[in-house]
Amino acid sequence: xxxxxxxxxxxxxxxxxxxxxxxxxxxxxxxxxxxxxxxxxxxxxxxxxxxxxxxxxxxxxxxxxxxxxxxxxxxxxxxxxxxxxxxxxxxxxxxxxxxxxxxxxxxxxxxxxxxxxxxxxxxxxxxxxxxxxxxxxxxxxxxxxxxxxxxxxxxxxxxxxxxxxxxxxxxxxxxxxxxxxxxxxxxxxxxxxxxxxxxxxxxxxxxxxxxxxxxxxxxxxxxxxxxxxxxxxxxxxxxxxxxxxxxxxxxxxxxxxxxxxxxxxxxxxxxxxxxxxxxxxxxxxxxxxxxxxxxxxxxxxxxxxxxxxxxxxxxxxxxxxxxxxxxxxxxxxxxxxxxxxxxxxxxxxxxxxxxxxxxxxxxxxxxxxxxxxxxxxxxxxxxxxx
Numbered sequence: 001x002x003x004x005x006x007x008x009x010x011x012x013x014x015x016x017x018x019x020x021x022x023x024x025x026x027x028x029x030x031x032x033x034x035x036x037x038x039x040x041x042x043x044x045x046x047x048x049x050x051x052x053x054x055x056x057x058x059x060x061x062x063x064x065x066x067x068x069x070x071x072x073x074x075x076x077x078x079x080x081x082x083x084x085x086x087x088x089x090x091x092x093x094x095x096x097x098x099x100x101x102x103x104x105x106x107x108x109x110x111x112x113x114x115x116x117x118x119x120x121x122x123x124x125x126x127x128x129x130x131x132x133x134x135x136x137x138x139x140x141x142x143x144x145x146x147x148x149x150x151x152x153x154x155x156x157x158x159x160x161x162x163x164x165x166x167x168x169x170x171x172x173x174x175x176x177x178x179x180x181x182x183x184x185x186x187x188x189x190x191x192x193x194x195x196x197x198x199x200x201x202x203x204x205x206x207x208x209x210x211x212x213x214x215x216x217x218x219x220x221x222x223x224x225x226x227x228x229x230x231x232x233x234x235x236x237x238x239x240x241x242x243x244x245x246x247x248x249x250x251x252x253x254x255x256x257x258x259x260x261x262x263x264x265x266x267x268x269x270x271x272x273x274x275x276x277x278x279x280x281x282x283x284x285x286x287x288x289x290x291x292x293x294x295x296x297x298x299x300x301x302x303x304x305x306x307x308x309x310x311x312x313x314x315x316x317x318x319x320x321x322x323x324x325x326x327x328x329x330x331x332x333x334x335x336x337x338x339x340x341x342x343x344x345x346x347x348x349x350x351x352x353x354x355x356x357x358x359x360x361x362x363x364x365x366x367x368x369x370x371x372x373x374x375x376x377x378x379x380x381x382x383x384x385x386x
Contacts, residue, residue: 003029004029004030005021006030006104008104009032011106011108012042012295013106013299015067017303021306034075035078036130037064039131040063042059044292047162049134050165051164051168051169052169056135079093084252086253100274104277105250107250108129109244109246110129125222128162141171141236147170148236150174150236152238157186159240160324163175164325168325174204174206175199175208180193181193182195188365190343191329198324212226213225222234245260247261250277253272254271258283261282264283287335287385289384291318298313316384318332327348332363332365338354340355341354350365
């Protein structure tokens with residue numbers, strides 16, 4: 001029997017690649033292995049579901065069984081790969097040793113928790129990075145039977161999107177982070193302050209410039225201690241302190257990895273023959289772009305490569321649309337540190353242009369009505385990976 005092309009991971013990267021591959025090759029044996037449920041869903045919907053009061057069943061487009069039937073592939077949910085043998089082209093699952101013809105690592109990234117959570121409150125502290133996480137957090141909110149007090153730890157992209165969504169869903173939200181303003185890695189501080197003002201106007205509490213001192217049980221809730229001695233009372237805590245590529249499996253197999261992910265070339269090939277990496281876990285020629293458009297472009301290019309047409313991936317100048325309806329935000333982070341940020345506009349309608357020494361556009365950030373300029377500016381910006 002011919003060994004299958006095997007994909008590890010069922011997020012947007014893994015399932016997207018499987019779908020692209022099946023379009024190009026209707027007969028090749030393919031297996032997808034995933035540690036989670038394997039349901040087909042759109043990850044960006046995770047941070048819009050609470051405002052719409054969507055139960056987890058509404059987010060899943062297809063079950064793992066339906067995916068297997070539709071794409072004529074073997075899908076193994078709730079299955080954890082323990083080891084990869086690149087030389088023998090096998091992988092190990094418990095007592096099983098499974099052969100593969102080519103292997104794609106689409107293991108994604110895991111939430112990075114920079115603090116310890118006491119066991120007594122472990123059931124009240126969450127992160128939401130996949131549909132299974134959403135199920136757990138949604139169940140905890142429903143169990144309260146009333147609007148919740150939610151402390152969101154982190155004011156990056158994920159923290160801000162969930163804060164906006166939870167507030168729109170009627171919950172009381174408090175944000176805690178050491179940075180002075182929201183979205184510190186995406187937009188200049190002045191624009192971050194504009195978003196912060198919009199959040200405060202909507203009733204959120206922002207504790208910026210504060211680090212977490214600790215979490216403790218407080219009745220049926222959680223006491224969130226801050227470094228200035230203050231304490232916030234919350235029913236639930238949502239941790240949004242960043243993501244770390246899941247590289248342990250690749251590292252144990254001897255592949256070249258770093259904190260930025262599994263290193264690949266432009267064809268998404270790793271340092272081991274026959275093994276590719278895709279999505280949030282991949283560091284493509286030094287670039288780890290954890291956004292939807294680069295992921296989709298990578299899946300499309302890799303599908304062509306794996307079906308006989310070697311295709312290097314290219315990342316265009318794709319702006320990031322932040323899902324914060326309280327104040328629309330669009331950003332195209334520059335690939336390198338700019339010589340300056342040039343600010344334009346007033347109030348909440350701001351434009352920030354990242355420029356090099358010669359005044360050439362490297363990236364931009366937009367808030368409010370200025371987001372209308374996103375297409376115009378994207379056309380003028382250089383590609384992230386040309």
